[in-house]
Amino acid sequence: MLIAAGWAIMGNLFTRAGLTDMTTSIVISAYGYIEKIDRTTLTAIFVNLLPYMVFSIIYGLYIYKEYCNVGVYVFSRMTNRKSWCMRKIGELYLFSFVYTVIIIVVSLVTLVFTNKIQYSDGTIRLAFFYIVNTSLFICASALLVNALAIMFGSQTAVIISMAIQIICTGLLIFSAPEWDEVLMTYVMSRRAEILLKINPIGNLVLNWHSDCSEPVNQVINCFGINYPLWSSTVYMLALLIIMTAVINTAVKHRDIIISNPEEG
Amino acid sequence: MFKSFKTHMSVICSRPGFMLTFMGLLAWAFYILVCNVMKYKGTDISNMINPVELMILGEGGKFHWYFVQFYPFLAVIPAAFSIMTDSITGELPNIIYRSGTARYYISKQLAVFAATFICFAVPFIIEMAANFIVFPKEAMGNLYGCDLYSSNYESIFQYPFIYFYANNRVVFQLIYIGITSSLAGLLAVFASSVSVFLKRFRAIVFIPVYLILAVAGRIGNVFDDMEIRVKFQYGNYITSCSTGFNQGNYIYLLAAAAILLALSIGFTVSKIKRDCI
Amino acid sequence: MKNTITVDGISKKIRNRTILDNISLTMESGNIYGFVGHNGSGKTMLFRAISGLMSVDSGSIRYNDLEIRKDVPVIPSLGMTLENAGMYSDFTGFKNLKILAGIKGNIDDEQIRAAIKRVGLDPDDKRTFRKYSLGMKQRLALAQAFMESPDVLMLDEPTNALDAEGIEQIRNIILEEKQRGAIVLIASHNKEDIGLLTDYVYSISDGQVSPERKDKTDE
DSSP: OOOHHHHHHIIIIIIIIISSSSSSSHHHHHTTTOOSSSHHHHHHHHHTTTTHHHHHHHHTTTGGGSSOOOHHHHHSSOOOOHHHHHHHHHHHHHHHHHHHOOOOOOOHHHHHHOOOOOOOTHHHHHHHHHHHHHHHHHHHHHHHHHHHHHHOHHHHHHHHHHHHHHHHHGGGGGGGGHHHHHHHOOOOOOHHHHHHHHOGGGGGGGGGGGGGHHHHHHHHHHSSSOOOHHHHHHHHHHHHHHHHHHHHHHHOOOEEEEEEEEEE | HHHHHHHHHHHHTTHHHHHHHHHHHHHHHHHHHHHHHHTTTOOGGGOOOOOGGGGGGBBTSTTTTHHHOOOOHHTTTTTTTHHHHHHHHHOOHHHHHOHHHHHHHHHHHHHEEEEEHHHHHHHHHHHHHHHHEEOOOOOOOGGGTTTTTTTHHHHHHSTTTTHHHHHOHHHHHHHHHHHHHHHHHHHHHHHHHTTTTOOOOOGGGGHHHHHHHHHHHHHHHHHTTTSSSSOHHHHTOBBBHHHHHHHHHHHHHHHHHHHHHHHHHHHHHHHSSSSOO | OOOOOEEEEEEEEEETTEEEEEEEEEEEETEEEEEEEOTTHHHHHEEEEEHHHOSSSSSEETTEEEEEEBBBSSOOOHHHHHHHOOOOOTTTTHHHHHHHHHHHTTEEEEEEEEHHTTTOOTTOOOOOOOOHHHHHHHHHHHHHHHHHHHHHEEETTTTOOOOHHHHHHHHHHHHHHHHTOOOOEEEOOOOHHHHHHOOOOEEEETTTEEEEEEEEGGG
């Protein structure tokens, strides 16, 4: 949680210091704002994922840690692993939610003291979608790390999970050739839209979305892309459901043969 | 000390992390070579781009962006888990009672640096040799037909280490291989020195290096907007043939490396002074 | 040559808890010293202190003329087994011992193989350490302690998890090491081990050591 708060404060210190007349919805949209896709902005996207990646590494051990050292004593007493696992997933989602809320709240609170900031319509709705989408994503990635750790150990789990996120970020480059035209005409081709919509990292970028609420739409919809925010929510929810199934399978089928999987 | 160092090197180099990273980088280099051969097959030598720009470390190289993003993880995988593995498996007392605490940690850190350096340098050197065999070393394709005031011609002179680029491409490439491999080795030593305080999960070893590089990158994004000379993004330092990046910036890399080294030594020394319980 | 370990008034506290309290001992080559005491009495901590793995708050430990942790970091020729010590899980027994032997470089592959056979294991066993049973792990731990023919042997619960045949084997090895002239220290709860093997027995309680039975010939 300290990392979340630190990231929010650092973002304000380095990027928003000195800016005046900001609105609350612009502050929130800045966490998911990318102008166009080229190598520089892809790097910026990846750097912005830092607090979420750190969350997935740390909380990626939340369920796995039960398998280390005390696994025999824990699982020999557990008659229903599935309900235990679902309870753990619920707790993990709660942490993800709180983590994301901390980033937004700390950011807004510190800006209140350092910059001139005005409340704008649509802030609550925008914050809701940002928090829900991001928390679902980081919960899903933490579950992926947990599942892979249960099967292969924590080191391998983190490598695979980070590799997937880096590759997904890099795949956005395939829609890059379209961006120069998009920036001029504000019209995106169908192919580029699909490439953005199926990519989990693309679904985190707020200004590639639209919304039925006009105040929110004005802030985020820079490129005329018709992709409602709630669609990303459904996408992330589907991702979470898939990861829940994966981890349930891993928990159910993992044999407790060795005392400490971390021994290698 | 040398026997301890040799023993630690043999252990590290026989581990899956080292082997997979080494083979992965080698496979990546050859994949890029094959792609380039297919792409430039039949190209006239006067139009051929310099092979230095086509390799993994070259700014124009295929998947160079991926290499830069993977770099914080690749630096850690081959050897940085070594101390933690000894601790978790319980091998640590068996080694320390034979060599002494100080000798163990010092020889181990040296082995971590050397193994990581070799893991990066050897595939890149093999890649360089293969590229210089297949493609003409002296190709200047992107300057073909340029006049003295063309922007292409001007941009070449902004490359760091332009003297070596102009006179000896092998040395030029070796400089970048040396920088990339040394930086990776130093990051591995830093991660390894932080791991002496960790007891349970290997995955946590990734975090210090990743945090430092990503936070520096974040600060760097801002400093770029302010047009401040100091480049904080590590990607600039391991990218060859990069315009808009001054050779003088490498002094900042040296300063950062000195800080990392001092921190690593500090953590290691503080662990040496503790009991092995 | 006769070697001597002299422990002179050592004390150690960890987080305000006294682990070792003013312990003084002298141990010489060709003898087996037994240490008995209840769980948590400080036997393992005493071994760690004497070996040099752990520092002491006061007092000194000398091996011949050398002060441990001042003149040398650890006892120069030492073999030891400790609780919870392990090996690399993904290497075979032979490979594990080869790695440890490489640190000093005093012995060759044949001597390593002989050490593994001596404790009743197969040096050509392709199974990794992860797949060993508890008894096999214990045997391998003893093999790494004996293999370099050290002048000092410290064995913490040496017959733990061993079958009857294994216990007999290890006892014979310990007696052979004593004959060779090593200083042997054994910490054990097994009264039979203590009774059959040791020349001197010390009882440890709350970090303090007292001789339980000075010499077997007294009986």
